[in-house]
Amino acid sequence: MHGIQFPSRHGRPAISELETMTPERLKRFQQLMVAQLSVSRNREAGSLSMGRALHVLVADDEDLIRDLFCEALRESQLPLRLSTTDNGRDCLTLLNGGNVDIAFIDVHMPELSGMEAIWVARRQGIGTFITLISGTASPEVFKLAQKLNAYEFLLKPFAVDDVLAILNNYTRIAAPMKVLIVDDSCATRSVALKVMQQSMFSCETVEAGDAAAAFEHCRQKPFDTVLLDCNMPQIDGLTALRQLRAIQPGLKVIMISAERNADKEREAREAGAHGFLYKPFYAENVDRMLHAVHRLRLPTLDARARASRFGNKSVGQLRDRPFIADALSQVVL
DSSP, rough: TTOOOOOOSSSOOOOOHTTOOOOHHHHHHHHHHHHHHHHHHHHHHHHHHHTTEEEEEESOOHHHHHHHHHHHHHOOOOOOOEEESSSSHHHHHHHHTOOOOOEEEEESSSOOOOOHHHHHHHTOOOOOOOEEEOOOHHHHHHHHHHHTSSSSEEEEEHHHHHHHHHHHHHHHSEEEEEEEEEOOHHHHHHHHHHHHHHHHEEEEEEEESSSHHHHHHHHSSSSEEEEEEESSOOOOOHHHHHHHHSSSSTEEEEEEEEEEHHHHHHHHHTTTTOOOSSOOOOHHHHHHHHHHHHHHOOOOOOHHOOTTOOSGGGHHHHHHHHHHHHOOOOOOO
8 A cells, every 4th residue: 555564453563764753854744744734725625615525534443432423523514424444554544545634533543553644644645634532642642743733632531512613613724714914014924924824724815015005905805814014104003904894894803013012902902903913923823813813712732732731641552652752752842
């Protein structure tokens, strides 16, 4: 199957490339995954716009968990197609099929762990939107999930509503989001554009060098979100905010500023701003803000990765696998 060696159920994994990955190769691997996920999001956005049924994979060796997902998908209003498996080997086969949009994958499964299946799939260029699930975990495992570009980590027991929230978030993340960047600094606009390209959201960006250009853009076509500089010549950010909201009342406006000013922030919120980003900001800051302004449940993986209350003892057998141990050695806790 594409020349991939699978580990046996017992003993040492045979994926020697993963076992010997250096920090430099791990970094390049993560950069490659970001690019692959971007391509995957573009494909998924096209699928959503065409109304194709989304392919959902559930990989878990517990019948009750698979039944819970079946119930969640029945309650969802989305056009969905479900595939299920109870082992990691079939999970990897399905992922490598290339047409899975959303996957919920258990960390601990027979034949191949969920982590191993995802790692190999990412190496094969698979950019599927993935949520990991497990009964136990630790900050180390959460960190590794981040490195594999998982979106969320659900700890058992979880509810149907948790699954529905992720499905809802996916439809907003994968669908095209029209973003207008308004800043009089060309350098700032360039940086903001690169940050938006690194976002998990499928952002289609347009630039405006001043408020007048922003007004014209908004009169010509609708936008979902605007990043608006607070301090601009001629027409300042607050005045521009009010005018943009008058042109498009439902517009989500996020103010950006290099200075923290509580009075100005309060005034902007009273004028209709949905949030503030302070320079310099990065893709993770943008992602959190877009979740908030579009009323999406914020994934807990980032917070879990930094938390220490889960302890380390639940890493268990994952720590003993050579490729996991190698990856964990690159994690800064």
